[in-house]
Amino acid sequence: MDEGQQHPEPPGPLAGFTVGVTAARRADEQIALLRRRGATVLHAPALRTVPLADDTELRAATADLVERPPDLAVATTAVGFRGWLEAAAGWGLAEPLLDRLRGAEVLARGPKVKGAIRAAGLTERWSPPGESLAEVLDLLLDEGVAGRRIAVQLHGEPLTDFMAALRDRGADVVAVPVYRWLPPLDIAPLDRLLDATVTRGLDALTFTSAPAAVSLLERAERRGLLPELLGVLGSAVLPVCVGPVTALPLRARGVDTVQPERFRLGPLVQLVGTELADRSTELTAAGHRMQIRGHAVLLDGVLKPVPPTGMSLLRALSRRPGWVVPRAELLRALPGSGRDEHAVESAVARLRTALGAPETIRTVVKRGYRLATDPSANSGDQVSGGPSAPQAPTTGDLPSAPAPGTPSAG
Template sequence: MSAPTTTEAQVPPLAGFTVGVTAARRAEELGTMLERRGACVQHGPALRIVPLADDAELEARTRDLIARPPDVTVATTGIGFRGWIEAADGWGMGEDLLAALSRGELLARGPKARGQIRASGLTEVWSPPSESSAEVLDHLLEEGVAGRRIAVQLHGEPLPDVVEALEMAGAEVVEVPVYRWVPPADLAPMDRLTDLVLGGGVDMLTFTSAPAAASLLARATERGLREELVAALRGPVLVVCVGPVTAAPLEAVDVPTLQPQRSRLGAMVRALEAEAPARARRLPVAGHRLELRGHAALVDGELKAVPPTGMALLRALARRPGRVVSRAELLRALPGGGDDEHAVETAMARLRSALGVPKLIQTVVKRGYRLALDPSAGPSPLGGHCVSGDER
């Protein structure tokens, strides 16, 4: 294979791939980042956020902490801590809450939480370099928590392991649900995204919160599709999570995930961008370089939009490059199936047209079709008389 051409180098790294976005918050930002890298983005929010000012549980916990200030407050997210203070301001308790928190120690799980603590006029005493809730827990247990009142700001879902460990060590833990995730009011977009995943229309699926992953699985269970969805996420679909907390509900059902080293949106997109080349299939065919991506192909580095039926045929041929694939087998590979082999001929003609180089695919008389794999790349077909790809 020769080095990439200038044209090839200019093809965006995610071009030809379809990426599903389950996020609600920052969904537009994530979608824009993916589209700039060439991806086709499918949105299906798997949750929505309950407005802080409408959350009676948060107001009750805030009043309790003002009345009995905590010895330690753990801020897990910047947006959550800021939202808590803003909600308290709306209830006329902002200054009282800040005064109560200032009487104890503040720990920040990461730099964004640390920044919001300082923006509120407070100062944290410690923050872990790993940005990990587990390291925050280890730090607290090492210091000793027996008899101490600890407020833990949640980041969208409970932290049962952290809370249980602190309580077993003798602490009184006050969970602060600064924002809560609930299923989306309109389930249709999430259902459509799930259906696309099951139908092979999504190459990569992204998650930015554990509740989104849990919500998608729960909805699939309601629809009787859980086993099929989990199977798809274990196999052809690459699952990308912003960090280990987000990945937990998926890894609990043995779904492998790709995660960046740092739990950041940009880092997640860069990790996906780096992984994408491994998802492509590259073959030397008829003196050209053919690369198969999710819903498109590259021929000598030039992106070719291929219709779904064409991609189905191309993938079937690429599973056994150079070998003859019968019309009957190709017919079974077509979306929707059917029993008319003429549909294969029609789809094949469109595929050749889309690729722009008809000789990439050869017709084998009375037998089927094959990719014209270069002789040095692998085995040639067994038997059958080939005619040029642009002959019928």
């Protein structure tokens, strides 16, 4: 290599993967973090917010608390608490509101909102170690709330169960609806994101608020796509939530999600990379090291974009690397290919061209195709999404691949 010639930058950990983003707030920051790691991002805000200065419900709740001070206030989010005070200032109610809050016990759901409370010149009485509203509720119910006036700062979610539990124990609960969420004015981007999800055009879908998850589920139900959406989330498409509260609407529908240990954007993006890497397939074929990603293959460290039909073929072959996969089975793996097995030949040719290493896929005359794997090189490899694939035979006539789920012969 000539002096001064630079090595090409290696592909990022998310190169070859497509990630959907549902966030409205701080979406640019999340998208930048994902793209910095190489991801292709499809963004569609699942929500829009009512401007605080125009929110008559928030203004009415603020005036009510100024007139009849609370005994206790629960602050749930830093951005929501700061936004409330900023809106109150615009209405000329900031000082009266702060005066009432100084005379109340203030509970902070987590460290970020604790910082917002202190920045306003207030002092919180307590903050739960697990950053959970369930812990706040347990404390209040243990202490007793009968006859107490409690202000609960909301942030998009109505917190119906939380407030109902307080009211059932005799509390006078005032909801402070900061940043009320509504469906987006332009629903087309959300529909495109939903379509990409149900057709498995995404590898992961991120959520940073429970209302965003609710909005996507409601839109899917309205379009008659809810069964398809629930079917792919957690299996073909990885749902990643910033925390357990965000995951609740999905879990209520039976969707298993993953969350980072720290409920922040940075750890969320790191988790996306870790989880998708764990789900990818790594193997050696014809001496080439391959990692099969969402819509590309990392071949000997070089990212090779592959069209959707090629990825479908490659995944079908990689489920049992080294075994002959019949044309009829490969045809079923091709989306919208009909009954003509010549479609398999055309798709294989395009896949070989995309990889730039045609020797990695072997033709077995009159039978089908197989990955040219080296069993000894692949002995430690894992095929994602399931147990290790059966080891390819090394001698004699190559058998056809057993049907998925069928034990291989001993």
